[in-house]
Amino acid sequence: MPKLVDQADTAPADTPYAAHNQPKDTPELRSLYDAFDAEHLIPLWKEIGDLMPMEPSSRAHPHLWRWSTIHPLAAKSGDLVPVGRGGERRAIALANPGLGGRPYATPTLWAAIQYLGPRETAPEHRHTQNAFRFVVEGEGVWTVVNGDPVAMRRGDFLLTPGWNFHGHHNDTDSPMAWIDGLDIPFVHYTDTAFFEFGPDEVSTRETPERSRAERLWCHPGMRPLSALEPMHNSPIPAYRWEHTDRALSEQLALEDEGYPATVEPGHAAVRYTNPTTGGDVMSTIRAEFHRVRAGQQTVGRREVGSAVFQVFSGEGTVTLGDAQHRVGTGDLFVVPSWTTLSVQAETDLDLFRFADTPIFERLHQDRVEVDAPDGGLS
Numbered sequence: 001m002p003k004l005v006d007q008a009d010t011a012p013a014d015t016p017y018a019a020h021n022q023p024k025d026t027p028e029l030r031s032l033y034d035a036f037d038a039e040h041l042i043p044l045w046k047e048i049g050d051l052m053p054m055e056p057s058s059r060a061h062p063h064l065w066r067w068s069t070i071h072p073l074a075a076k077s078g079d080l081v082p083v084g085r086g087g088e089r090r091a092i093a094l095a096n097p098g099l100g101g102r103p104y105a106t107p108t109l110w111a112a113i114q115y116l117g118p119r120e121t122a123p124e125h126r127h128t129q130n131a132f133r134f135v136v137e138g139e140g141v142w143t144v145v146n147g148d149p150v151a152m153r154r155g156d157f158l159l160t161p162g163w164n165f166h167g168h169h170n171d172t173d174s175p176m177a178w179i180d181g182l183d184i185p186f187v188h189y190t191d192t193a194f195f196e197f198g199p200d201e202v203s204t205r206e207t208p209e210r211s212r213a214e215r216l217w218c219h220p221g222m223r224p225l226s227a228l229e230p231m232h233n234s235p236i237p238a239y240r241w242e243h244t245d246r247a248l249s250e251q252l253a254l255e256d257e258g259y260p261a262t263v264e265p266g267h268a269a270v271r272y273t274n275p276t277t278g279g280d281v282m283s284t285i286r287a288e289f290h291r292v293r294a295g296q297q298t299v300g301r302r303e304v305g306s307a308v309f310q311v312f313s314g315e316g317t318v319t320l321g322d323a324q325h326r327v328g329t330g331d332l333f334v335v336p337s338w339t340t341l342s343v344q345a346e347t348d349l350d351l352f353r354f355a356d357t358p359i360f361e362r363l364h365q366d367r368v369e370v371d372a373p374d375g376g377l378s
């Protein structure tokens with residue numbers, strides 16, 4: 001039953017959202033609360049501080065996972081645990097210590113390291129959860145999406161939007177690891193998940209340099225006249241590192257030449273987009289890539305919704321609210337909702353970022369606050 005509160009232990013007067021006029025504990029009041037409890041009723045005045053806080057106060061922690069720790073554990077699981085039907089994937093999820101032991105990086109986002117050994121195959125399936133892969137090192141795996149084989153290489157960002165069949169196969173004698181990002185917690189919480197098994201083997205073992213979808217869609221500034229309708233999710237299966245790297249390098253080069261190109265001094269950034277809408281790549285997930293020059297510090301920024309970063313290369317320090325972490329290649333960290341993030345680059349620092357922002361923009365619940373360079377807010 002709800003904890004009884006009398007006037008002696010009401011919240012301090014400087015807590016503006018707590019009830020201040022609680023009655024004394026009497027047998028009648030106790031009886032009322034017992035009746036609430038028996039009927040599965042909870043009075044708002046006991047819960048409002050948690051239900052309607054003055055600003056977002058996430059249960060998720062701004063936690064860091066080191067690649068140098070999680071990669072050997074994934075490799076060990078490759079020795080001990082087979083991949084195949086049922087378990088489906090040798091994927092090990094980041095479980096935010098604030099989220100009750102669930103395999104959730106944030107309240108809405110799943111992030112996992114997936115490991116596929118030499119010549120192994122992860123069977124085909126499809127689900128309504130949106131998914132992507134980001135490759136921090138290695139190559140030699142092809143992800144087959146609706147029968148289209150897509151090569152996975154270092155620095156590539158690869159999409160598997162919801163309800164597309166997909167499996168993976170390693171065509172080499174070396175293992176490969178990458179990260180998976182999905183909207184599993186969001187879909188689970190909203191009871192909207194569907195899942196279907198496909199073949200135990202991938203539908204093709206072809207290993208082309210470029211997938212069919214890339215041959216159709218990946219030509220800068222052009223789209224095929226055979227596909228002019230807007231699509232909810234991007235038809236591009238792989239955003240290749242060579243393009244991301246060049247886009248960021250050119251922003252910094254233009255800045256050096258005195259032209260506006262970067263988001264702030266020494267900070268180049270791109271957002272991966274859906275070429276049929278100009279919007280985010282998938283309906284629930286935003287993905288970006290940031291490059292911060294050595295010696296630069298980014299301005300503090302906080303947003304509604306949560307994000308996960310992976311350091312692609314370089315070293316630096318990230319400040320997340322009151323917490324500071326030194327980070328290096330492969331490290332992953334969480335930015336909970338309304339937590340201010342600032343990045344200090346020691347070397348040139350490349351950061352991959354994904355977030356749940358499209359959900360909140362669609363619902364008009366999005367909000368962003370950026371520190372002014374003088375230390376105030378803008």
Ligand SMILES: [Fe+2]
Pocket residue numbers: 125126127131166
């Ligand atoms: Fe999947």
